Amino acid sequence: MAKVTIIGATGNVGSFAAHTISEIPHVTEMLLMGRPGRENFLEGCCRDMSDSFAARGTQMRLAHSTRLVDVEGSDIIICTSGAPRQAGQDRNDLAVANARVVAETAEIVGERAPDALLLMVTNPVDVMTAVALKYSELEPWQVFGLGTHLDSMRLKALIAGYFKVHVSEVHTRIIGEHGESMVPLWSATTIGGIQICNLPTFSGIPHREMMETVRSSGQFIIKNKGATVYGPGEAIATLVRTILGDENRILTVSGYIKSEVHGIGDACIGVPARLNRKGVFPVPIRLEEQEVAGFKASVDKIRSLTAEVLERLENDC
């Protein structure tokens, strides 16, 4: 039994994520939350979703609200509220404006749902995770971001396509920023359980092109259809399913690390973490030299942007 709340449920990602999450058997109650003035839209969303429940036999309590205090009693709260980037913009351009929305939301979440897990989706997601952690005053294992999970899925699909194998045969990770400085871990990439560098065909794999495709996927989709929806929606649902099922899967999400990776840290950043009902626990890892350098650069970038954003928020007060 679990209550899941989606803040930003009137938006592209929030509304699709809600529908995907409604398929998870552990979810017995779902609250769709939007801004004041969006009551009719939310009502429409609930009615529309209920129709789909009737078609597929889903049974759950579905409610909507425009009052953040109604997060009370939630097991998982997903925050997708805030502006998305427009074609040509960088995710980091959204940092200050979205941090204002996130800080206000996180404060209320911390007060009203102190036992909940808070999943950040709003971009730039690593910085927003740090803002949410600070303003909610929740524990580090309670606050996490979608991070590089979606990027890792994108790379996985490209590798599976290249080797003509089912995606379940490919394990790979991208760590660091959900953005330009993300770092692929080829050292942790396996196909059918075999390390990719031990496959004779490995030298031919177009690494650079694959990473270029992953890095530009969000921008490509936004330019062509306005928003990324299905990828993030399914990625969010995977995290929720893993947590509510207490599965202890290791997924690459944005979590607070102190110094777990080669002494690098003090930032919320994409790292492999164990996910269960208690929360999100980054796994200490060892990387190859080149990967360490890339990860350090990525963490430095996010740490300094986070500091800048937090300072702007303090100056607002």
Ligand SMILES: NC(=O)c1ccc[n+]([C@@H]2O[C@H](COP(=O)([O-])OP(=O)(O)OC[C@H]3O[C@@H](n4cnc5c(N)ncnc54)[C@H](O)[C@@H]3O)[C@@H](O)[C@H]2O)c1
């Ligand atoms: N981390 C990821 O992988 C990932 C993937 C997709 C989208 N995103 C991010 O998620 C966010 C939402 O994307 P979307 O495509 O659903 O956008 P959208 O414009 O469709 O929806 C935005 C939602 O946020 C709410 N909102 C906007 N400004 C607000 C404010 N000032 N106060 C309160 N609520 C506000 C809107 O009411 C709406 O519900 C964006 O920041 C986007 O970049 C992240």
Ligand SMILES: O=C(O)C[C@H](O)C(=O)O
């Ligand atoms: O690219 C974006 O702005 C949306 C999201 O972060 C994505 O990668 O799909």
